[in-house]
Amino acid sequence: MAEPIDFYFDFSSPYGYFASRRIDELAARHGRGVEWRPILLGLVFERTGGQPLPAVPLKGDYARRDMLRSARYLGLPFVFPEKFPFGSTAAVRCYYWLRDGDAARARDYARAVYAACFGRGEDISAPDTAIALAARAGADEAALRVALTEPSVKERPRVETTAAIERGVFGSPYFIIDGEPFWGHDRLDQMERWLSSGPY
C-alpha cells in the first residue's frame, strides 16, 4: 500500500477544519490513508515571523469573510467561536496520547474537536473541555488525566511542531504526499490530480 498522506493542521485553523472534512475521502479514492498531525501554529510563527490571520491589516478582515463564504461554498457547518484564534495545546496533547494507542480513535477525537470549535463555535481551549471530548470519543478519562501531568505528554505538541517545521510546514492545512508539499485547503484539486495521474 502507498504511503499515507501527511495532514498537518492547527485546531484553531478554519481552513484546516475545511480540509479535515474532505481529505480522508479524497485519499481513499486513490487508495491512500491519511496521517492526521495537529500542530501549534503559534510555535511555527515564532520561527517564520508569521501572525494569526485576524491580526494582519486588511487581510484579517478579508480572511474572516473568506472563511464564512468558503464554508457556504463547500456546504459545511461553520460557526465562528467568540474567541478566535484560540489555544489548542490541551487538545493536541490529548490527540497524540490517543494516537499512540489507537489511530482511529485519535482521528475521531480530532473530528470531534473540529466539530465543537468550528461546527458549533464552542470554546475548546480549556483542558477540561479537551478531556471531556476525549472521554466522549472513548478515552479512559482517569488515565488521560494522569498522562497529562507527564512531561513527555506536555512537551509533545512542541516536539511534533518542531518536527513539522523541519519538514517545511509553515501553515494550516499543509499536506505532504510522497515528499511533495501542498499548502491550503484550496490545493485539494492539485492533490487530486497528483494522486490520480502521478507527479506533474
Next chain:
Amino acid sequence: MAEPIDFYFDFSSPYGYFASRRIDELAARHGRGVEWRPILLGLVFERTGGQPLPAVPLKGDYARRDMLRSARYLGLPFVFPEKFPFGSTAAVRCYYWLRDGDAARARDYARAVYAACFGRGEDISAPDTAIALAARAGADEAALRVALTEPSVKERPRVETTAAIERGVFGSPYFIIDGEPFWGHDRLDQMERWLSSGPY
C-alpha cells in the same frame, strides 16, 4: 449590462499572471467585462507589513515550488525571471497612460507584459523595456516618452495603489465583484459560482 469585475494585480506576481490568463473568459461566460488594475504590492506592504513571498522563511521556498506546479497544473507557459520579485513601476505607468486612451490596447499591453516576464522569464523592469512593449502594442512611443516625464503619470501607480488599499486590496490577484472581494487565483471557482448562481 452588469458592472465589470475589478481585477487588481501586480505585474511581479505569478499568481496574478495565472489569473490574467483566465479571468476574461470566466467573466465573459457570465456577461461581464473586466477592469484590469495593475498596482504596486510594495506600496501595499508598506501599509500591511507584508513581505514579498520569497523573503518569508519556509513559505518562500514553498511558494516557488507551488508557482511552478500551479503553472503546470493550469497548462500555462511559465519561466521564472532571474530577478524576482522585480520592479514594475514603469509598466504600471505605461498601462494607465494607455488605459486613459484605449482600454483594449491597455489590456493587450498588460497581457504582453505578463507574457514577457512570466511566459518567457524576461526582465521587464527597465523603463525602456516597458516602453518597447507598449510600442509593440500600438502606443505612440514618442508621446509615451513625453508623458512619462509628467508628474501625474509618474504618480499614477501610487494613486491607483492607494485607491486599491482603500477598497481593502492587500494582495495579487484580488477581485471585486459587485462589492464582494476574492483574493487569489485559487478563488476563481468561488467567483464562478458567485457569478452563475448569485451571492451565497
